[in-house]
Amino acid sequence: xxxxxxxxxxxxxxxxxxxxxxxxxxxxxxxxxxxxxxxxxxxxxxxxxxxxxxxxxxxxxxxxxxxxxxxxxxxxxxxxxxxxxxxxxxxxxxxxxxxxxxxxxxxxxxxxxxxxxxxxxxxxxxxxxxxxxxxxxxxxxxxxxxxxxxxxxxxxxxxxxxxxxxxxxxxxxxxxxxxxxxxxxxxxxxxxxxxxxxxxxxxxxxxxxxxxxxxxxxxxxxxxxxxxxxxxxxxxxxxxxxxxxxxxxxxxxxxxxxxxxxxxxxxxxxxxxxxxxxxxxxxxxxxxxxxxxxxxxxxxxxxxxxxxxxxxxxxxxxxxxxxxxxxxxxxxxxxxxxxxxxxxxxxxxxxxxxxxxxxxxxxxxxxxxxxxxxxxxxxxxxxxxxxxxxxxxxxxxxxxxxxxxxxxxxxxxxxxxxxxxxxxxxxxxxxxxxxxxxxxxxxxxxxxxxxxxxxxxxxxxxxxxxxxxxxxxxxxxxxxxxxxxxxxxxxxxxxxxxxxxxxxxxxxxxxxxxxxxxxxxxxxxxxxxxxxxxxxxxxxxxxxxxxxxxxxxxxxxxxxxxxxxxxxxxxxxxxxxxxxxxxxxxxxxxxxxxxxxxxxxxxxxxxxxxxxxxxxxxxxxxxxxxxxxxxxxxxxxxxxxxxxxxxxxxxxxxxxxxxxxxxxxxxxxxxxxxxx
Amino acid sequence: xxxxxxxxxxxxxxxxxxxxxxxxxxxxxxxxxxxxxxxxxxxxxxxxxxxxxxxxxxxxxxxxxxxxxxxxxxxxxxxxxxxxxxxxxxxxxxxxxxxxxxxxxxxxxxxxxxxxxxxxxxxxxxxxxxxxxxxxxxxxxxxxxxxxxxxxxxxxxxxxxxxxxxxxxxxxxxxxxxxxxxxxxxxxxxxxxxxxxxxxxxxxxxxxxxxxxxxxxxxxxxxxxxxxxxxxxxxxxxxxxxxxxxxxxxxxxxxxxxxxxxxxxxxxxxxxxxxxxxxxxxxxxxxxxxxxxxxxxxxx
Numbered sequence: 001x002x003x004x005x006x007x008x009x010x011x012x013x014x015x016x017x018x019x020x021x022x023x024x025x026x027x028x029x030x031x032x033x034x035x036x037x038x039x040x041x042x043x044x045x046x047x048x049x050x051x052x053x054x055x056x057x058x059x060x061x062x063x064x065x066x067x068x069x070x071x072x073x074x075x076x077x078x079x080x081x082x083x084x085x086x087x088x089x090x091x092x093x094x095x096x097x098x099x100x101x102x103x104x105x106x107x108x109x110x111x112x113x114x115x116x117x118x119x120x121x122x123x124x125x126x127x128x129x130x131x132x133x134x135x136x137x138x139x140x141x142x143x144x145x146x147x148x149x150x151x152x153x154x155x156x157x158x159x160x161x162x163x164x165x166x167x168x169x170x171x172x173x174x175x176x177x178x179x180x181x182x183x184x185x186x187x188x189x190x191x192x193x194x195x196x197x198x199x200x201x202x203x204x205x206x207x208x209x210x211x212x213x214x215x216x217x218x219x220x221x222x223x224x225x226x227x228x229x230x231x232x233x234x235x236x237x238x239x240x241x242x243x244x245x246x247x248x249x250x251x252x253x254x255x256x257x258x259x260x261x262x263x264x265x266x267x268x269x270x271x272x273x274x275x276x277x278x279x280x281x282x283x284x285x286x287x288x289x290x291x292x293x294x295x296x297x298x299x300x301x302x303x304x305x306x307x308x309x310x311x312x313x314x315x316x317x318x319x320x321x322x323x324x325x326x327x328x329x330x331x332x333x334x335x336x337x338x339x340x341x342x343x344x345x346x347x348x349x350x351x352x353x354x355x356x357x358x359x360x361x362x363x364x365x366x367x368x369x370x371x372x373x374x375x376x377x378x379x380x381x382x383x384x385x386x387x388x389x390x391x392x393x394x395x396x397x398x399x400x401x402x403x404x405x406x407x408x409x410x411x412x413x414x415x416x417x418x419x420x421x422x423x424x425x426x427x428x429x430x431x432x433x434x435x436x437x438x439x440x441x442x443x444x445x446x447x448x449x450x451x452x453x454x455x456x457x458x459x460x461x462x463x464x465x466x467x468x469x470x471x472x473x474x475x476x477x478x479x480x481x482x483x484x485x486x487x488x489x490x491x492x493x494x495x496x497x498x499x500x501x502x503x504x505x506x507x508x509x510x511x512x513x514x515x516x517x518x519x520x521x522x523x524x525x526x527x528x529x530x531x532x533x534x535x536x537x538x539x540x541x542x543x544x545x546x547x548x549x550x551x552x553x554x555x556x557x558x559x560x561x562x563x564x565x566x567x568x569x570x571x572x573x574x575x576x577x578x579x580x581x582x583x584x585x586x587x588x589x590x591x592x593x594x595x596x597x598x599x600x601x602x603x604x605x606x607x608x609x610x611x612x613x614x615x616x617x618x619x620x621x622x623x624x625x626x627x628x629x630x631x632x633x634x635x636x637x638x639x640x641x642x643x644x645x646x647x648x649x650x651x652x653x654x655x656x657x658x659x660x661x662x663x664x665x666x667x668x669x670x671x672x673x674x675x676x
Numbered sequence: 677x678x679x680x681x682x683x684x685x686x687x688x689x690x691x692x693x694x695x696x697x698x699x700x701x702x703x704x705x706x707x708x709x710x711x712x713x714x715x716x717x718x719x720x721x722x723x724x725x726x727x728x729x730x731x732x733x734x735x736x737x738x739x740x741x742x743x744x745x746x747x748x749x750x751x752x753x754x755x756x757x758x759x760x761x762x763x764x765x766x767x768x769x770x771x772x773x774x775x776x777x778x779x780x781x782x783x784x785x786x787x788x789x790x791x792x793x794x795x796x797x798x799x800x801x802x803x804x805x806x807x808x809x810x811x812x813x814x815x816x817x818x819x820x821x822x823x824x825x826x827x828x829x830x831x832x833x834x835x836x837x838x839x840x841x842x843x844x845x846x847x848x849x850x851x852x853x854x855x856x857x858x859x860x861x862x863x864x865x866x867x868x869x870x871x872x873x874x875x876x877x878x879x880x881x882x883x884x885x886x887x888x889x890x891x892x893x894x895x896x897x898x899x900x901x902x903x904x905x906x907x908x909x910x911x912x913x914x915x916x917x918x919x920x921x922x923x924x925x926x927x928x929x930x931x932x933x934x935x936x937x938x939x940x941x942x943x944x945x946x947x948x949x950x951x952x953x954x955x956x957x958x959x960x961x962x963x964x965x966x967x968x969x970x971x972x973x974x975x976x
Binding site: 170 | 732736738739756759761763767769770771773774778782786787814827834
């Protein structure tokens with residue numbers, strides 16, 4: 001058994017974790033949302049072409065609204081009308097169900113829809129919205145895509161290089177040297193008030209914040225004022241009177257500043273890394289945080305087992321909400337007789353195959369503790385681990401216990417580095433437990449004492465994994481069995497009146513470790529993504545707005561991204577107190593947020609306004625960047641690898657967010673009178 | 677549109693409006709204009725007459741309110757026409773943190789020129805505009821005249837067929853003005869078409885083949901310079917090796933009266949100030965040193 005001094009605490013990253021499997025659904029949602037904006041854009045474009053005299057001079061209106069655009073746009077309109085029809089049908093279906101269930105006429109519409117089960121109509125509506133969105137996107141992006149073919153790398157490069165030189169020669173990059181001031185202070189100064197073991201974590205955090213603040217502000221200033229400044233100084237006149245596509249100016253500016261920020265970010269990351277590697281931080285912190293763990297995660301569920309004898313009969317429950325702000329982590333109640341369990345299931349054979357080759361498989365975990373009583377002094381909360389494979393048969397319990405008695409004279413916690421016995425005995429014990437685990441598909445470790453905000457490691461015999469990997473559960477299990485998981489790790493809190501908080505990424509098998517310095521550079525990619533967003537937003541806004549307004553708009557959107565979780569709760573109506581109209585009603589009526597509002601016709605009408613507000617807010621939410629998704633410094637602080645999948649998926653998110661802005665910039669720039 | 681028209685406008689109108697779409701000013705009103713290949717065409721008019729607006733409409737910097745504008749037969753808003761155009765704005769709006777070489781390299785790239793072509797063109801143009809010794813200095817260190825020269829160089833980087841010059845002699849000293857006018861005439865010799873606007877009438881008269889005069893957005897006059905400035909009611913005679921005597925004056929008077937005219941004046945012609953300035957500078961270059969001495973002083 002190994003216990004690390006201090007480390008990881010609670011991972012807060014998991015809320016943003018998205019795997020490849022979720023992408024198709026996300027893509028569909030993106031098509032619906034971006035398609036909605038494209039349809040709106042298409043409407044305004046048609047209006048502009050019809051009203052503005054410029055198209056007449058440009059040759060013809062047909063050039064600005066091609067036949068392809070008209071046909072695809074028309075199809076999108078038909079699809080949207082069908083989706084509208086389906087929405088009405090769903091609404092009528094909901095009302096019919098409500099009437100059948102005897103709901104009163106005063107019941108709110110929202111409640112009716114929530115009560116209604118999703119059926120084929122919803123599926124058709126969802127699909128039709130996606131189809132309409134895709135058609136609108138194709139129609140709106142057609143001129144953009146065609147003009148992209150006319151872009152020339154040499155021209156874009158020229159403007160990018162100009163932006164680069166401008167920033168350098170106007171000495172903007174000197175601002176970055178302010179960053180170096182941070183390194184004039186010892187690293188330990190940054191870890192004020194924290195444990196020595198957290199020194200590195202705090203240092204990484206401070207460096208990360210400083211870099212984010214400095215680079216983001218500089219990127220904003222550079223990119224928001226570039227095109228407006230060109231227009232104000234009329235330098236743009238000598239550019240647009242050359243055979244330059246308007247979007248080449250946008251692309252050039254964007255790429256120039258992204259290139260500059262990339263170089264500066266690389267340099268600052270290298271300086272930070274040298275600073276961290278050479279700073280005199282606590283040995284334990286260095287040994288813990290200066291790592292790049294490659295974890296194998298499982299799927300977490302909370303269950304309730306009525307009795308020990310009825311282990312098979314598990315009842316799912318959602319865990320206890322202890323009222324902590326971060327509701328993502330749920331708790332299980334402790335105590336010998338507690339029926340609460342947290343179960344992690346591991347089903348990916350490929351990942352487990354690598355683990356099975358190890359002499360001992362590390363299982364790491366970091367739990368949160370919510371104490372109902374003070375507990376015993378200097379004693380942690382005790383937890384038991386029961387790790388089983390799909391082959392474990394509860395009917396062989398007696399046989400399993402007998403094998404343990406034969407090997408150890410009864411149950412015993414076994415680990416390869418057991419300090420209770422001499423190394424040779426520990427090695428022999430490990431071989432024995434490995435053989436038992438391989439034979440039965442079960443390994444137990446009882447009363448593991450844990451403290452808050454610390455990461456622990458439990459060594460699992462590889463025989464258990466070999467047992468899990470032998471055979472194929474899909475073929476070997478009887479027909480009708482529930483979907484098999486190769487391995488299950490069941491955690492029970494043994495301490496009375498203590499609650500154990502667990503989140504999906506709190507427990508994992510440690511597959512391998514990467515290099516810290518490579519991981520540090522990978523972590524910087526997250527900041528790079530955020531800078532790209534800032535630059536893209538500011539450049540896109542500056543194609544139409546003045547520099548200061550572009551700066552403020554991009555800044556507000558970016559800052560809005562930091563509060564996205566809260567904004568999402570407002571948009572979804574999950575926040576305490578409801579929407580603005582409900583809040584207003586509560587204020588007037590003097591009803592607390594916990595109290596029920598009387599469903600009078602007035603209140604029902606006001607709640608409808610809240611629905612409309614939420615709908616509008618959800619649209620607004622689409623333009624606010626999800627900056628939290630690109631904040632990876634926590635991974636570095638806590639010594640986890642920023643893996644390739646995460647980077648690749650984040651790049652897809654980045655592209656998905658930036659694409660509509662770039663198309664908007666294209667249209668704004670195209671329709672702008674440069675000399676007006 | 678006739679093939680030899682490089683520029684043509686039909687009822688071209690530009691109305692400036694405020695944010696709410698209310699009319700602020702009619703900058704150009706139903707302009708009909710044709711510019712033929714190989715001519716130097718001047719747009720004349722006082723400030724605010726619509727000269728620069730016309731040029732901006734032809735370059736696609738502004739969109740017309742009504743009417744049409746074509747350059748090389750293509751709509752004015754089509755960027756592809758810019759391949760064949762060179763443009764020198766009124767003020768040389770260039771990036772002042774670049775030096776002359778970098779400036780021309782940048783604009784050369786915008787024409788998608790290869791590196792070797794850019795280098796050669798840049799070197800030729802820098803030599804042509806007389807900035808060889810200053811090509812490594814950033815433009816912020818340049819005088820206004822130097823900036824105008826590098827501005828012209830950028831306008832010629834693509835060896836354009838149509839050169840549009842907005843107040844080309846603005847800010848230039850007399851020598852610079854002469855140099856610019858010679859260059860414009862040289863462009864015509866090369867078969868290029870030049871459209872220039874200016875309110876320096878002497879410059880326009882010296883170089884332009886045809887002119888259009890705008891006032892308050894309306895076209896007031898359009899035609900060949902020679903014909904427009906010709907005074908058909910008057911006759912000018914010049915003679916050499918003659919002494920201006922009273923007898924000569926009387927004889928001339930009777931001769932003119934005999935043909936039904938009236939003699940207005942007889943005298944010695946004067947040269948232009950420009951010719952005088954040019955001669956003095958050229959002589960000073962040939963023989964450096966002070967030329968003018970106050971009365972009573974003797975040159976040593």
